Amino acid sequence: MNGGMNVLPQNKYGEILEQLSRIPFNTLFARSVLELKANGLVWADNQDNPKTVFIANSYGMSLLFGDTERQGFNTSLRHYMLNKDGERSKYEYLQVYPDKWNSKLQALLKGKIINHDTLANQYPQRELEAMLEKHRKSHVFQWQRVNFKYAGTNKTINIDPQYKIKLIDSNIWERIEGSVIPKYFWKSEENFLLDGIGYALMNGNDIVSIAFSSCKHENYLEIGVETAEKYRGRGFARQVCQELLTYCQKNNYIPVWTCRKENTGSYKLAKSLGFIESLILPYYELVH
Structure with missing residues (x-):
């Protein structure tokens, strides 16, 4: 046609x-x-x-x-x-x-x-x-x-013993809530668990913050982040993102980060982790 x-x-x-x-x-x-x-x-x-x-x-x-x-x-x-x-x-x-x-x-x-x-x-x-x-x-x-572009180096971040970082598995996948979460980026849970990667910062059974591969192709891994609303503003996203960056370093992945510049939370988090601006482009929000 x-x-x-x-x-x-x-x-x-x-x-x-x-x-x-x-x-x-x-x-x-x-x-x-x-x-x-x-x-x-x-x-x-x-x-x-x-x-x-x-x-x-x-x-x-x-x-x-x-x-x-x-x-x-x-x-x-x-x-x-x-x-x-x-x-x-x-x-x-x-x-x-x-x-x-x-x-x-x-x-x-x-x-x-x-x-x-x-x-x-x-x-x-x-x-x-x-x-x-x-x-x-x-x-x-x-x-x-x-x-x-990632220009940082691997850092060790001390985490309060009250919190634990766990690999995202099937049990955690089912309980993740928010707008930037794996199920919105991957065709299925099975696809993510087979080909993706992600970590969850836990407070007991509470999912505090997650960092995961929203996309993963060849040696590139794009990072997605979500923090539960009641835990925001306390640096938890940075802690779990650092875990994913450590994974990238150990497994030879190039970490990728993109966001709307007006999304100040994501923008500042990227800068704090060692990412630097490489390109700024127009980005159109369509009528909805």
């Missing part, structure tokens, strides 16, 4: 992997979809010879890349980004490549993109939050996505 955003059959995913490998920033979440490690969907302008591709990971991250001038695809893309059919009810954040897509989206969405930094310079925090909520169902927000 030609003309719009056509669902690409899974037997075509392998053809997209080579194109994906040429993108010069972190796309592991998209690769996980193509390699069937994570749930998601792939659309293309043409099922037989795709020139423009959109990969949506079910966690809520997506990637658009390829030819910017496929008119039928772009019409469907505008419809999708503005949630014209009302099917999207949760966050979805989009990255694009090449850079030409950023100006293309400005033209395509015709005033429907609001730059968060511009608003943040005009309004105090409370008014800013109200402004965001007011426009969230009608406009796309542009944020900043930070790619980090």
Whole structure:
């Protein structure tokens, strides 16, 4: 099929992997979809010879890349980004490549993109939050996505004897709650336990904080972190992340960290662990 955003059959995913490998920033979440490690969907302008591709990971991250001038695809893309059919009810954040897509989206969405930094310079925090909520169902927000590079060294962190770090197993998996947790990044518990890795900081039977591989490909391991609400702000995430970094060092994995720059908790945690900024990209929150 030609003309719009056509669902690409899974037997075509392998053809997209080579194109994906040429993108010069972190796309592991998209690769996980193509390699069937994570749930998601792939659309293309043409099922037989795709020139423009959109990969949506079910966690809520997506990637658009390829030819910017496929008119039928772009019409469907505008419809999708503005949630014209009302099917999207949760966050979805989009990255694009090449850079030409950023100006293309400005033209395509015709005033429907609001730059968060511009608003943040005009309004105090409370008014800013109200402004965001007011426009969230009608406009796309542009944020900043930070790619980090690990420049730290392995550290030993002393943990209060009250707390223990345990490998995430089937029993712990079933009890993990939150928004950044393994079940949202992996196709199944079995896939995670076979191919992933993660640690949980425990207070008795309480899961205090977890650090886990949200994506794991070749010698790259992307880190996901979640801390139970009642334990936040006490440095527990740093302790369990250090355990995962030690695992990476011992097993020759390159740790990967990316986050929205405006997510100050994740941003500061990355810096405290020895990650440094390597690239900042536009990051689009789609209408929902």
